[in-house]
Structure formats: C-alpha cells, structure tokens
Amino acid sequence: MVGEFVPSPVDPVDAGGEFWRRYHEFRRVRQKETRPDEPVRDDADEEARMKRISPFQGDDRYEVSRDGEMLGLLHAYYTKPESPEYESNKHLYDADLFVRGANRRRGIGSSFLPVLIDLMERRNSTTVSFWVEEDAGHGFLKWVGAEVKLNEIESRLIFSEIDWPELERWVEQGARRSPQTRLEIIDGPVPEEEREAFSAQMSVMLNTVPMEALDHGDIVVTPDTMRDHYERFDLSHEVPHTVLTREADGTISGITEVNWAPYRPAFIEQQFTGVRPDARGRGLGKWIKAAMLLHIRDLYPATEWIGTGNAGSNAPMLKINRALGFKQHRTGTAYQITRARSSRGR
Numbered sequence: 001m002v003g004e005f006v007p008s009p010v011d012p013v014d015a016g017g018e019f020w021r022r023y024h025e026f027r028r029v030r031q032k033e034t035r036p037d038e039p040v041r042d043d044a045d046e047e048a049r050m051k052r053i054s055p056f057q058g059d060d061r062y063e064v065s066r067d068g069e070m071l072g073l074l075h076a077y078y079t080k081p082e083s084p085e086y087e088s089n090k091h092l093y094d095a096d097l098f099v100r101g102a103n104r105r106r107g108i109g110s111s112f113l114p115v116l117i118d119l120m121e122r123r124n125s126t127t128v129s130f131w132v133e134e135d136a137g138h139g140f141l142k143w144v145g146a147e148v149k150l151n152e153i154e155s156r157l158i159f160s161e162i163d164w165p166e167l168e169r170w171v172e173q174g175a176r177r178s179p180q181t182r183l184e185i186i187d188g189p190v191p192e193e194e195r196e197a198f199s200a201q202m203s204v205m206l207n208t209v210p211m212e213a214l215d216h217g218d219i220v221v222t223p224d225t226m227r228d229h230y231e232r233f234d235l236s237h238e239v240p241h242t243v244l245t246r247e248a249d250g251t252i253s254g255i256t257e258v259n260w261a262p263y264r265p266a267f268i269e270q271q272f273t274g275v276r277p278d279a280r281g282r283g284l285g286k287w288i289k290a291a292m293l294l295h296i297r298d299l300y301p302a303t304e305w306i307g308t309g310n311a312g313s314n315a316p317m318l319k320i321n322r323a324l325g326f327k328q329h330r331t332g333t334a335y336q337i338t339r340a341r342s343s344r345g346r
C-alpha cells in the first residue's frame with residue numbers, strides 16, 4: 001500500500017539504547033541471510049564506527065521500524081567538499097538498502113526512494129549507485145529502472161589448498177627478474193614519513209583499475225585520507241599489512257594490502273593490489289601477492305581463507321588470482337540511475 005511506510009532518520013551520534021538494540025538485531029539477520037559464514041563485528045566496535053564522523057564522507061541513514069523491530073534500513077553516502085575527491089565525485093551518491101526477508105514485497109524498499117531523491121536534490125547529486133549481490137536486489141533495481149554498470153567477481157582462496165612451494169618459486173622468480181627491485185613488508189599502518197610518496201603511487205595505480213561502464217570520479221589518496229582510513233580500521237582493531245616493491249631510484253612500483261581483524265580471525269580481507277603501468281610485465285604482481293600470502297601464513301596461522309573482489313573485466317588480476325588458486329565465491333553488480341531518469345521516487 002503506497003504511503004504505508006514512512007522512513008525516519010537515524011542519528012547514530014544521539015541514538016539511544018533502544019535504537020542500538022534493534023539495529024544490532026537487524027544487522028545479524030542481514031548477515032545470516034547474506035554472509036552466514038562471516039562473523040559480525042562486535043557491537044561496541046560497530047557503534048564506534050557509526051558514531052565517528054568522517055572528515056571526507058557524509059552519511060545519511062533512515063529506518064523503517066515497527067513495534068521495536070527494524071524492518072528496513074537505508075544508508076546513503078556521498079563525498080564531502082573537504083575530500084580531495086570532491087570535484088570529480090560530487091555528482092555521485094551511493095545507497096545501500098536492506099529489507100529483512102520476511103518483510104519484502106510490501107513496499108518498504110520503495111518507501112526509501114523519495115527520501116533518497118530528496119537527499120540527492122539537497123546535495124545537487126545527479127547519479128546514485130547501488131551494490132547488489134542477491135536476486136531480490138536485482139529484481140528491485142530493474143524495477144527502479146537502474147542500469148548495470150559494473151560486474152564484480154568475489155573470490156576466495158582456501159589456505160589449506162595453497163601450493164606453498166609454488167608461491168616460494170614466484171617470490172624467487174620475481175626477485176631474479178628484477179634484481180634492482182627491493183621487496184618491503186609493513187605490518188600496521190604505513191609510517192607517516194612514507195605516506196606522501198606512498199599515497200601518490202597508490203593514486204596512480206588505483207585510477208588504472210577497470211571500472212567498466214560505471215560513472216565514477218577520480219580516486220585521490222593523500223596522507224590525510226590515509227590517516228582517516230587507518231583511524232577507521234582502529235575502531236574495530238583491524239590491522240593493515242602492506243607488501244610493496246621499490247625500484248633502485250626509490251619509486252614504489254607495486255603495492256598489495258590486506259587486513260586482519262580479531263572479530264574474524266579465520267579470514268583475511270584482500271584490499272588493493274596494483275603495479276605501476278610502467279613496471280608491468282616483470283612479474284611484480286605475482287611476487288607481491290605470493291610474498292604477502294607467505295607472510296600471512298607465518299603471522300596468522302589460524303587463517304582459513306582470504307577473500308577478494310575484482311571487476312569481471314580485470315583479466316590480469318583475475319589471472320594471477322586464479323593461478324594462486326582463488327575460486328569464484330559469488331558475484332556482485334553495481335547499478336546506477338540518474339535523478340532525471342528515476343520516476344519511482346516521486
């Protein structure tokens with residue numbers, strides 16, 4: 001029934017105990033439905049993350065709740081003017097929407113659309129992106145009229161299946177093919193004095209990641225955005241690890257990052273991997289990935305698997321990952337729709 005559900009704004013900073021109770025119950029329901037083999041973050045850490053106001057990303061949240069039970073939640077986010085990415089990203093909005101399984105097809109999902117359009121109008125954003133992994137999400141986004149813009153493959157590598165001697169060979173070959181290049185391992189945040197050079201190379205590499213048809217802005221990493229990123233990790237005690245290659249002139253030519261967290265000790269999240277375009281074709285990608293996995297095995301013997309996501313069109317990264325033994329676990333799709341084209345939210 002149109003108009004039956006009216007979303008209300010959520011302000012994590014001022015939210016009371018009753019909100020947190022229904023929110024934590026809701027996110028557990030979601031996790032059980034969508035990622036049942038992954039543990040949820042601790043309640044206190046989750047609250048700290050949601051209460052933290054990011055200097056670079058703005059967050060809006062709205063809920064539909066009945067009788068003390070959260071039925072649906074919208075999290076919409078955008079790039080703040082303070083962000084170095086603002087100029088090329090200010091037209092974009094991101095939305096994450098979830099309605100619990102038992103309450104779907106009652107108009108709760110669509111009740112968030114006028115709110116979303118209103119938020120976008122207020123910030124002059126023209127395009128919103130949605131990330132979809134489940135059939136219901138695909139059905140909903142098609143109804144919304146959004147278009148598929150990027151397909152991603154999420155893969156997992158099971159540690160007990162890794163061919164470790166092969167990885168050791170990759171490390172030896174990498175060093176042999178590039179005798180002037182040094183491999184460095186950083187446990188924890190990249191040291192502050194390194195961040196200027198590191199973030200400059202990260203920005204170059206990140207902007208070479210295939211984005212398929214996605215309308216996207218530039219990715220700009222700076223020492224300030226790195227600090228923000230690490231502060232966010234700290235709130236749930238996540239530990240970053242970085243392996244990089246450095247050329248004879250000091251230039252960082254390859255980077256791979258993962259993170260570990262105490263609430264999910266059985267698995268590692270792969271973050272970014274990149275090799276500078278002018279250093280490709282020398283086996284640096286295989287070298288850094290193999291060196292990272294060998295390092296993780298020694299550091300965290302309880303690791304069972306590592307997960308990663310790559311655009312379906314990212315042939316070089318997928319090839320390395322498949323050679324390591326990564327297998328497709330699920331797929332995800334980014335949809336986008338412009339405010340001008342959306343008729344469902346009005």
Ligand SMILES: CC(C)(COP(=O)(O)OP(=O)(O)OC[C@H]1O[C@@H](n2cnc3c(N)ncnc32)[C@H](O)[C@@H]1OP(=O)(O)O)[C@@H](O)C(=O)NCCC(=O)NCCS
Pocket residue numbers: 095096097098099100103104105106107108109110111130131132133134135136137138139140141143144
């Ligand atoms: C996507 C989601 C939020 C939709 O919530 P919802 O409350 O069921 O949505 P609505 O009832 O407002 O659906 C509106 C219309 O979308 C379409 N739709 C919704 N779910 C659908 C499905 N499973 N299959 C096909 N069409 C669907 C229908 O046309 C529906 O209208 P109708 O029921 O009158 O036919 C919900 O399914 C969900 O939480 N999915 C998992 C998370 C997700 O994928 N989120 C979206 C991306 S961020």
